[in-house]
Amino acid sequence: MGHTGFEPVTSALSRRHSEPTELMTQKDSKINKLVLITLCLYFHTMIYYSRDDIDNLDKIFRLNMINSCTGFKSANLLATKSTNGKTNVAVFSSITHLGSNPPLIGFILRPTTVPRDTYKNIKDTGVFTVNHITKNQVEDAHHTSAKYSSDISEFDKTELEEEYLDNFHAPYVKNCNVKLGCKFLEEYYIKENDTLMLVSEIMHIYIIDNKIQEKDGWLNLQTAKSVTINGLDGYLSAKLINRFPYARPKKS
Amino acid sequence: MGHTGFEPVTSALSRRHSEPTELMTQKDSKINKLVLITLCLYFHTMIYYSRDDIDNLDKIFRLNMINSCTGFKSANLLATKSTNGKTNVAVFSSITHLGSNPPLIGFILRPTTVPRDTYKNIKDTGVFTVNHITKNQVEDAHHTSAKYSSDISEFDKTELEEEYLDNFHAPYVKNCNVKLGCKFLEEYYIKENDTLMLVSEIMHIYIIDNKIQEKDGWLNLQTAKSVTINGLDGYLSAKLINRFPYARPKKS
DSSP: OOOBTTBOEEETTTGGGOSHHHHHHTOOSHHHHHHHHHHHHHHOOEEEEEHHHHHTSOHHHHHHHHHHTTOOEEOEEEEEEOTTSOEEEEEESOOEEEEETTEEEEEEEOTTTSOTHHHHHHHHHSEEEEEEOBGGGHHHHHHTTSOOOTTSOHHHHSSOOEEOOTTOSSOEETTOSEEEEEEEEEEEEETTTTEEEEEEEEEEEEESOGGGBOTTSOBOTTTTTBOEEETTTEEEEEEEEEEOOOOOOOOO | OOOBTTBOEEETTTGGGOOHHHHHHTOOSHHHHHHHHHHHHHHOOEEEEEHHHHHTSOHHHHHHHHHHTTOOEEOEEEEEEOTTSOEEEEEESOOEEEETTTTEEEEEEOTTTSOSHHHHHHHHHSEEEEEEOBGGGHHHHHHTTSOOOTTSOHHHHSSOOEEOOTTOSSOEETTOSEEEEEEEEEEEEETTTTEEEEEEEEEEEEESOGGGBOTTSOBOTTTTTBOEEETTTEEEEEEEEEEOOOOOOOOO
């Protein structure tokens, strides 16, 4: 278990036992108590998890913590249609920018746990859509993570609606304000945890309202009402603090 | 160039010519004008980019659009120290959760464009830290993207401060509220755009204040004041809309 300077540090497995009151009872003098209380109030109580702590955690606790410890994630609905016409839509928080020229995106699939409909449809048809989840869709978007059998479309179990644009095989999701039509390119097997990273290229971009795009091409995702995901199940709206110019080295 | 139903759709290369006023002057009757105005107000003006449009865009415009079209990104400072003791810290928006057991993260490196210090230090020493950027650090965090030569530490050019915890070789960033100590495991070459995905495992987690973590393990990133990135240069704070329980199929 680690510690740092004056800051009381508690490990995952002992944190319930390290509240200020308990620390204080270990001291005799009232002055020491007062110093500790002041330090605790000033420095807060840091929590520390070693790798052993993490490996020994309850499964759900670990899932919640590790899923939220890398920061905010993108919040998208990935929609596909099978070769026999059955649609599928599922929430994905791992869609990541890979490069702009060519326009590439990546996302992670867990073939053993995630419903295989999305993966099968992408491999069979080569295409899928990525649709930004907006504020008023979060409840339905989250519900797409329920494990339905492959003969049931999540579009039928939620208020989410299919939308077909420009003869693209995969459905877009109506009322999402930013939508991408994508073509599968390659999959990479990540041996460290038996997952796949799928690399795909962007073929179509729809921006529902021209107010979302600035003159320099930037999409204002706050204007788009796109949300972000915290962990497995937290959905948040975002508010711009600032945009900064291209950073150049300081002379001094 | 695509179009969809009644919604006026403009392509990247013609959008300046498709404002409502111009559409209207193409019509003779006042009634038609009124119908068009109503439709425009009701449906807004959608923007569409085909793949050809994207490939023909100005480079900066494309960078801004493609970097923002996948949704919000994580906002982290990745810190390393070379074998001869020189530190390095750089903003990364591609750090992504890969799995919880074992706790794995991935991020993307562009060996040809991104400063190589981070990559070289990780390969030489095997370790690095991931530090959530907080609201009051956004300007300094963004400045770490400036291209300094490898003999200059971004810690010396910003107000960001190094912090060493539990004898970990790489520095953490002081005043970041969530910090991960990570160990490099493997790199995957993405041939589609000549980038690398680095897979690493989490060895240490520091949460600066126990108020950030809920009883079920979830880190409340709003409480942590962690920010999210929009595109290349937009930094946003986030506000929780809702957390949802584990989704189960609806019976009906």
